[in-house]
Amino acid sequence: MNDIIRFAWGTSSLGDFIVAMSDKGIVALEFSSNQHAMEDALRARFPESAVERDQDGLTQAATTVAGLIDEPAIGCDLPLDLRGTPYEMTVWQMLREIPAGQTTTYGALATRFGSRDPRDVTQAIANNAVAVIVPCHRVIKKDGSISGYRWGVGRKRALLSRERASQAH
Secondary structure: OOOEEEEEEEEEOOEEEEEEEOOOOEEEEEEOOOHHHHHHHHHHHOOOOEEEEOOOOOHHHHHHHHHHHHOHHHOOOOOEOOOOOHHHHHHHHHHHOOOOOOOEEHHHHHHHHOOOOHHHHHHHHHOOOEOOOOOHHHEEOOOOOOOOOOOOHHHHHHHHHHHHHHHHO
């Protein structure tokens, strides 16, 4: 085993979530109501790691994440340990540069990256395992409509609405 991934469950206004951390930072933040399946998926995602439940040790991280879900515009100072291909990491960094309350399109991200095919960007976004903090919810279709979201279109709509509301104040 190369490293230890600790995880805890939290509850938010948008449903239950799991937060998982290495010694370096958050490796996963996902909404799920099926704890058993999500824990199995976490172990499958990190087969070289020891994956352990640490509800008490990650209480503060889960509380911080729950607050962030309620007010996504406040930002998060929890460290991240993003794991992906170099391309995915670049796309995820571009997502983190989109200001709260604003959106961009898949095509605009692809153009910014120097690609003509937004499907590559869409795939990298779909592989993001850190909801809200890596704000893939801020990417919409070019016609302005809300498209798919790994954790449900309703959650995406709610996060965008919360960000717009906080920017209006």
